[in-house]
Amino acid sequence: MQSDTILIIGAGGQIGGELTMYLRNIFGSNNVIATDLKKTSGELSESGPFEELNVLDKNNFIEIVKKYDVTQIYNLAAMLSATGEKFPLKAWQLNMDGLFNTLEIAKDNAIKKVYWPSSIAAFGPTTEKQNTQQNTIMDPVTIYGISKLAGERLCEWYFLKHHIDVRSIRYPGLISYKTEPGGGTTDYAVDIYFKAKAEKKYTCFLEADTKLPMMYMPDAIRGTVELMETNAAKIKIRSSYNFAAMSFDPQMVAESIKKIIPEFEIDYKIDFRQQIAEGWPQSIDDTPAKNDWGWKPEFGLDKMTKDMLEHV
Numbered sequence: 001m002q003s004d005t006i007l008i009i010g011a012g013g014q015i016g017g018e019l020t021m022y023l024r025n026i027f028g029s030n031n032v033i034a035t036d037l038k039k040t041s042g043e044l045s046e047s048g049p050f051e052e053l054n055v056l057d058k059n060n061f062i063e064i065v066k067k068y069d070v071t072q073i074y075n076l077a078a079m080l081s082a083t084g085e086k087f088p089l090k091a092w093q094l095n096m097d098g099l100f101n102t103l104e105i106a107k108d109n110a111i112k113k114v115y116w117p118s119s120i121a122a123f124g125p126t127t128e129k130q131n132t133q134q135n136t137i138m139d140p141v142t143i144y145g146i147s148k149l150a151g152e153r154l155c156e157w158y159f160l161k162h163h164i165d166v167r168s169i170r171y172p173g174l175i176s177y178k179t180e181p182g183g184g185t186t187d188y189a190v191d192i193y194f195k196a197k198a199e200k201k202y203t204c205f206l207e208a209d210t211k212l213p214m215m216y217m218p219d220a221i222r223g224t225v226e227l228m229e230t231n232a233a234k235i236k237i238r239s240s241y242n243f244a245a246m247s248f249d250p251q252m253v254a255e256s257i258k259k260i261i262p263e264f265e266i267d268y269k270i271d272f273r274q275q276i277a278e279g280w281p282q283s284i285d286d287t288p289a290k291n292d293w294g295w296k297p298e299f300g301l302d303k304m305t306k307d308m309l310e311h312v
């Protein structure tokens with residue numbers, strides 16, 4: 001049987017970098033093609049193939065798919081919630097047209113599987129805040145969230161109409177020491193660890209009690225690949241799966257850090273991201289992911305804090 005060739009779009013991003021290296025370990029470096037707007041030096045371009053690709057450039061996208069006989073596409077190129085509010089048209093174009101190109105190319109070429117990330121941002125202010133269900137009210141009020149909800153519908157449409165094997169996860173805030181996030185509302189939960197280590201204090205842009213669903217990156221990467229490696233017959237949801245590990249607020253992270261760095265201090269200077277966060281769920285019910293493909297997280301807050309502070 002011919003093995004798969006996997007194309008990663010947005011390999012330089014927060015999820016893309018770690019996912020690329022994880023997949024190269026499993027499938028072999030030459031079978032995982034990393035792409036991003038610009039080639040950078042470092043492990044991504046040195047450990048395997050790297051191509052410059054703007055997901056909006058459909059011709060170049062097709063050329064790369066053909067050049068490498070790509071059979072799986074992970075499209076991770078997106079503008080996140082906070083930056084998206086500043087550049088709404090650009091965010092819409094990148095998030096939607098990038099997905100359209102991916103799904104059209106999947107339809108017209110020998111692509112066996114597509115991965116596309118959704119987010120808790122696809123929910124909105126009137127969605128229930130606790131244990132948010134898989135199927136519930138979704139009324140996002142950020143451009144990013146609107147693009148994620150529309151994208152979920154698009155994924156399901158391509159599955160139903162064109163039998164594209166597309167799979168997706170609604171990520172919570174993701175925390176990693178390897179790649180910094182860019183322009184999200186949950187970015188504080190990464191920055192706080194870097195500042196705790198370097199300066200022993202952090203000024204947070206969300207209120208102390210703003211609770212949000214979160215996940216440590218090793219769980220997120222493993223879960224993503226587990227979903228992609230599950231037998232297609234088990235995948236019952238073709239929009240996007242709820243996906244959960246833990247929920248916390250800034251005060252709780254500060255307390256967790258203080259167990260290791262007792263002199264750590266947090267203060268607050270709230271900005272526009274507070275309003276975005278208030279429109280999102282506080283905790284997620286991910287029963288379908290558990291039942292359909294056996295999802296189980298490994299990291300809670302204190303275990304993540306220990307690992308983050310060891311590595312940042």
Ligand code: SER
Nearest residue numbers: 080081119184185186
């Ligand atoms: N972490 C993302 C953000 O804050 C949510 O998907 O925008």
